Amino acid sequence: MSTSSPTRLLSLDAFRGFTIAAMLLVNNPGDWGHLYGPLEHAKWNGWSFTDWIFPFFVFISGLSMTISLGRRAALGDDKPALLLQTARRAAIIVAIGLALNLIPNFNLDTLRIPGVLQRLGLCTLLTAPIVLWWGWRGQALWALGLLAAYSLVQLCVPVPDANGIWHTGSLAPGEDVGAWLDRLLMDGHLWRTSKTWDPEGLLSTVPAVASQLAGVLAGHLLAARRDAMEKTAWFMVSGLACLWIGELLGAWLMPINKSLWTPSYVFAMAGWASLLFGTFYWLLDAMPMPLLRAKLARLAHPCVVFGMNALFIFAFSGLVAKMLGFIKWLQADGTTLTLKGWLYAPIQGLALAPVNASLLFALSFVASMYLVAWVMWKKRWFVKV
Numbered sequence: 001m002s003t004s005s006p007t008r009l010l011s012l013d014a015f016r017g018f019t020i021a022a023m024l025l026v027n028n029p030g031d032w033g034h035l036y037g038p039l040e041h042a043k044w045n046g047w048s049f050t051d052w053i054f055p056f057f058v059f060i061s062g063l064s065m066t067i068s069l070g071r072r073a074a075l076g077d078d079k080p081a082l083l084l085q086t087a088r089r090a091a092i093i094v095a096i097g098l099a100l101n102l103i104p105n106f107n108l109d110t111l112r113i114p115g116v117l118q119r120l121g122l123c124t125l126l127t128a129p130i131v132l133w134w135g136w137r138g139q140a141l142w143a144l145g146l147l148a149a150y151s152l153v154q155l156c157v158p159v160p161d162a163n164g165i166w167h168t169g170s171l172a173p174g175e176d177v178g179a180w181l182d183r184l185l186m187d188g189h190l191w192r193t194s195k196t197w198d199p200e201g202l203l204s205t206v207p208a209v210a211s212q213l214a215g216v217l218a219g220h221l222l223a224a225r226r227d228a229m230e231k232t233a234w235f236m237v238s239g240l241a242c243l244w245i246g247e248l249l250g251a252w253l254m255p256i257n258k259s260l261w262t263p264s265y266v267f268a269m270a271g272w273a274s275l276l277f278g279t280f281y282w283l284l285d286a287m288p289m290p291l292l293r294a295k296l297a298r299l300a301h302p303c304v305v306f307g308m309n310a311l312f313i314f315a316f317s318g319l320v321a322k323m324l325g326f327i328k329w330l331q332a333d334g335t336t337l338t339l340k341g342w343l344y345a346p347i348q349g350l351a352l353a354p355v356n357a358s359l360l361f362a363l364s365f366v367a368s369m370y371l372v373a374w375v376m377w378k379k380r381w382f383v384k385v
Contacts, residue, residue, distance in 0.1 A: 009222075011280040012063065014300045017307030018280075019056045024317055024369050026050045030344045030361030034354040039362075044173065045255040047268065054116060054258070055211050055269035056276075058123055062215020063277070065124070066223060070131050070216070079132045086128040092385045093121035093311070100318050104326040113189040114182070114200040117314070122205050123212045130213065136220045143213040147263040150206045151253060153177050154260070162196040171260060178203030178260065197259075204261040211261075214242075214270035218277065228286030235278025242271030302370060305377045312376070312383040317369050 026039050026049075038049035069086060073079055097117025102108075130142050158168040159180035167175045179197035182190055190198040221234055246256060246268030254262040284300055287293035297304075306313060324340035331337050347357050347364070376382070 009067070009285060010297060010300075010304060011277065011284040012060070012067075013307035014284055014303040015056075015277050015280045015307070016060050016310050017303035017305065018276075019053055019060065020306045020310050020313055021303065021366055021370075022049070023053050023057075023314070024366045025362050026053065028317070028321055028362050028365040030347060030358035031354065034358040036355060036359065039359070041258060044259070045257050047256050047258060047265070051258045051265075052269065052272055054119075055208075055265070056273050057116075057120060058208055058211045059215035059218070059270060059273040059277075061120060061124060062127060062212035062217075063219040063222065064215075065127060065131050065212075066216050066219025069128060070219065071223070073132050083128055083132060087125055089385050090121040090125035090128075093124065094118050096311075096315050096385075097121065100315060100322070103319065103322050109188070110192075111189055112191060112198075113186050114191070114198045114202070116200060119200045119205055119208055123209050126205075126209045127212045127216065131216055136217060139213050139216055143210040143217075146206050146210045146213075147266060150203070151263055153203070154254065171254060171257065171262075173197060173259075176260060199259040204259075207261045207263060207266050210263075211266050211270060214266070215273070218274060222281070228282075229288075232278050232282040232286055235274050235281065239271045239274030239278060242267045242274060244271075246271060305373050306370065309373055309376050309381070309383055311385065313369055313373050316372065317365075320369075321365075 029035055029039065040048065041050050042048050069082060072082060094117065097115040097120075098111070098113070100117070101112045101115055130139055134142065154171065154177050155169045157177050158166050159175075159177050160166050161170075161175045161180070162183065170176060173179075173194065174196040176197075178201045181203050182198050182201040183196060185202065186198070190196070190201075218235070218238075221231060221238075224231065226234075246264045246266075249262075249264035249267060250256045254260070254264055256262060256264045256268050258265055280300075283296045284293065287296065324343070325338050327339040328336050344357075344361050347360050348354075350357060350360075352360065
């Protein structure tokens with residue numbers, strides 16, 4: 001554990017914290033059968049508020065890489081040493097993800113190998129050499145090249161589905177090239193809901209690297225010697241441009257799809273990330289009125305608290321959520337009650353519609369995780385890898 005740096009960018013911590021809080025909200029409803037539409041993923045094509053969250057984490061990771069890794073390389077630090085240091089960090093992130101997937105059954109035969117943290121670790125590992133050995137133009141070309149290569153593979157390579165039927169260019173669940181590759185390499189270790197494909201599979205990690213490079217490019221804009229108002233304007237313009245490109249690609253190439261991480265999804269989510277981060281940046285770091293900026297900083301403080309220990313809260317909340325379902329006991333009537341069910345029962349007893357009771361449980365979960373994050377912030381405990 002270490003203390004925070006005094007030069008941390010408030011808007012970046014706040015944006016990271018906003019993303020963590022949103023993740024906690026959508027991942028922990030009282031009842032998965034009663035959700036407001038924006039708080040669940042799009043069924044397949046399209047997007048919702050929930051589909052913002054993962055690409056925002058990837059975008060933030062890329063932005064942070066420019067501020068830290070890119071800056072150190074520019075100052076003359078040894079690049080192979082920086083790459084090794086980043087690889088170790090990526091390996092730790094992947095290991096944490098695999099450990100969370102092992103809990104609570106600890107069965108290696110059914111362990112789900114892909115996952116959110118696993119993808120974040122792989123994206124960090126694959127993006128690092130591009131950040132270290134290429135400038136912003138090369139990084140942009142890498143991102144476009146990865147998206148082009150992914151599109152060619154998905155649309156042109158014939159593969160069999162789980163039933164042995166061959167498809168070329170099919171983007172239906174379980175019929176694309178990525179699903180075939182995941183079954184080939186990780187059969188029996190995929191998402192248990194689908195079994196024949198995984199939303200964090202290997203092939204779709206390729207365009208996710210492009211999402212991280214979008215964050216890297218945003219970091220270059222942030223580090224540029226330009227007026228803060230000009231930077232904010234460019235965040236907004238680039239965000240709107242990415243949204244427009246995403247819609248065009250969704251209509252002409254491949255639909256916006258989070259599970260496949262299509263190029264249209266990359267551009268659309270990079271657009272929203274740029275717009276939201278630009279808003280945080282203007283309000284918290286670039287606002288020319290100090291008194292108003294200070295008031296806004298106080299309002300955004302809960303997000304900053306979450307953002308200061310984002311990885312720890314991510315992992316800890318996942319562990320707590322698993323334990324709420326794993327800890328159970330037999331009641332007098334012979335039925336089994338989980339710890340989550342016991343905690344949720346008083347909320348269900350309120351005079352609320354089921355969807356609102358489910359939302360109230362999720363908000364309570366967010367509040368409990370905020371208490372943990374606040375105690376850590378208060379004691380200056382900042383967990384880093």
